[in-house]
Amino acid sequence: MRINPAYYFLAPAFMGLSVFKIFPIGVAIVGSFYGTTLIGESVFRGLDNYLSIFGDLDLLRSFGITLLFNLIANPLQIVLSLMVALLVFRPGPLIGLFRSVLFLPVTLSLVLTALIWNLLLDPYLGPVNAVLDAVGIGRQGFFKDEAQALGSMVWLTTWRGVGYWMLFMLAGLYAIPESLYEAAKIDGASWWQRFRHVTLPLMRRPIAFVLVASTAINMLFFAPVYVITAGGPNGATDFVMFRIYQAAFNYIDVGRSLAMSTVMLVVVLAVAIVELWLMRSED
Template sequence: MLAPSMIGVLGFLLAPVLIVIVLSLFDWKLLSTPEFIGLANYRELLNDDDVWHSFLVTLYYVLICVPGTTILSLLLALLVNRKLRGMKYFRALLVIPWMATPVAMGLVWTWIFDPGRGALNQFLGLFGLDGPAWLSSPLLAMPSVAAVHIWQFAGYNMLFFLAGLQNIPASLREASSLDGASPVAHFFAVTLPLLRPTMLFVLITNVIGSFQAFDTIFVMTEGGPGDSTEVATYLIYDEAFRKFDFGYASTISVLLFAVILVVTISQFVYFERRTTYDFS
């Protein structure tokens, strides 16, 4: 009964990873015959400033998106975890951005950020403020794109936090209230520790998703202005589908895979050491 799922995992997950690792050992320009060169691509990668710059840009993107998405989704979950009329419709409304495709959202937000006719600068103009060129500024382009990512995925992650909140026994809140704990103290002493399994899942999926971000960046900035938003995935795309150097693109992909793997394992280790709860 597990065979269909196992076939899918082998065919669409493990096999592509192995193929990419093998391709990283070849010099293959797509139209030429693949030539085995061993670790030459990796030696070139070590001295390639563009690669390391793209990983720094990716790290910057991750450091904006992961905390922003996690904190906002947790706050939204606390907000909608109430038994009020119409709350289920409000929850559905918050999830709608995640249901849209990143390309469509990228196009919509490109118009919103347009410096001349965009809705955001038009709104700022009502208060006598001159809005900047959001996507043309090296300083503002990455935060602007990251804001779109946060806006799109906060509602989706809210669902997991909401499920975690609803699994916390109400008796714990009653007990902490009887002990005189304020809502803030109850949140940090009871709610947040019990949300650690949910927090681990949300953080891991957010980190992986942020490291692999491509669609929105491709649509909104194409790695610019300059190379201020050229994340690792965009550099891989550039090497593979513009320069047709599939061997070197595979090498960068292997490095990205290794970075994501190390970060994911580190998160598991960190949370595993903090799984004990103290309610004294």
């Protein structure tokens, strides 16, 4: 039997995928059925790890917070990245500079981004609060205020994410044939009508990609929580990923942590499938 040569070309990528993605996922899923004794021996726990997490109301609350964060952050990032892509799409003076500045936050590591914003928004030492105080608005708690902490996290991820997603939006915009806009103009379509009936339908695929990709990233949001709030204040930023970290490294219960990771994987897949279904195009 002759093997299609395409498989030879695919083999290296498939091997990489197997070693670095599929194998670890397999280990995590198998490990989620095990526990560890105090002296480090693995013991089969069956579904105990899963039963314990489904009965944990605090964890269910964490799933709620993570989903709420995604419901706000993902659409916000899509709208803003599309807006800025439209602004810097057409050639013009200094457009390269604007694109670079918008992309700049992406070049910072997430941990560094968290440290910077934590300092900027600090209630006592932060310059943002100094300005708010000076103009009479008064100091805000931001990450240290239960009511503002989740919103501050949305701001942080949006600040860093918009420039990145803008690139995909720009690629989508460049793929739209200019002739369609010209035809629409000849038909007398206004700017809004061109956007609504030409740009938006043809941007469906890039938007779907950004939606799914940003969901995957934001569902696994962790570093800023670890660096800034440790799940607080009073559970306001108690994301699932932080609980998974805590279970593994602070509470020394790797099996439970892997069970939570597996559930999280299923949730992310389910959300992505729903998003792709919602964004499906007729063709």
